[in-house]
Amino acid sequence: xxxxxxxxxxxxxxxxxxxxxxxxxxxxxxxxxxxxxxxxxxxxxxxxxxxxxxxxxxxxxxxxxxxxxxxxxxxxxxxxxxxxxxxxxxxxxxxxxxxxxxxxxxxxxxxxxxxxxxxxxxxxxxxxxxxxxxxxxxxxxxxxxxxxxxxxxxxxxxxxxxxx
Numbered sequence: 001x002x003x004x005x006x007x008x009x010x011x012x013x014x015x016x017x018x019x020x021x022x023x024x025x026x027x028x029x030x031x032x033x034x035x036x037x038x039x040x041x042x043x044x045x046x047x048x049x050x051x052x053x054x055x056x057x058x059x060x061x062x063x064x065x066x067x068x069x070x071x072x073x074x075x076x077x078x079x080x081x082x083x084x085x086x087x088x089x090x091x092x093x094x095x096x097x098x099x100x101x102x103x104x105x106x107x108x109x110x111x112x113x114x115x116x117x118x119x120x121x122x123x124x125x126x127x128x129x130x131x132x133x134x135x136x137x138x139x140x141x142x143x144x145x146x147x148x149x150x151x152x153x154x155x156x157x158x159x160x161x162x163x164x
Contacts, residue, residue, distance in 0.1 A: 022057075025050060036070075043068060061085060078102055089129075095122050096138075105147075106132050115150070117141050125164075136161055 022040035025032065030048040034041070036056035043050055044062045052059065052070035059073040064081045075092040078085055078100050087104035095102055096118040106113045108130030115132060117124060120139040132150040136143055141159040152161055 036073075059087075059090075076102075076104065093126075095119070095124065098122070102126075105129055106150075108132055112151070117143060134161065 022042050023034065023036075025034065025041065025043045025048065027045045028047060030045070030050070032048070033051045033053065036052050036054045038055050038057055040057035040059070041052060042060045042062070043066055046063050047065040049067045052068070054071055056070055056073040058075045058077070059070060060077045060079070061068055061083055062080050064083070066083045068083065068085045070087045072089045073087060073091070075094070076085070076087055076090040077094045079096050081098050081100070083100045085100070085102045089105045089107050091107055091109055091113055093102065093104065093106060093115045095116070098120045099122065101123045103125040105127040106115055106129065112131035112133050113128070115126065115134045117136045118138045120141070122141050124143045126143065126145045128145055128147040128150050130148060132148065133153070134143065134145070134150040135153045136159050137156040138159065139157045141156070143161045144164045145161070146164045154161055
């Protein structure tokens, strides 16, 4: 194989690997504005205030008591306790553990958007844009929604799914 071609392939592979690394925000009581630049973002720790701008890849919020705002994300996962997350728009949403608050628009792509709510005592305020599947289980979940009607699967105890 040509040495120049081989070097080019190695550099291309290295660039791809560098882009695949998620941005990790870890700590306690941090306050930070971050430009996503299509990267995946992991937020961990306690009581961080994070503002994500631009288009994000997969956003994962773990830990407790974070306040997170973001423009757009391919997916948003909120796990832990007592987070407050406001997103302009996401393509998929998963919320679990307890007492999390999430407000966002859910936008379908070629496939229906999927929203999963598990755990206990979450409050979600959702605007559906396009086809979506909403699966709510656990205990004492409150999901208020507007926009296009999602396909709803409801289980668990004392869960409410209401159109606004």
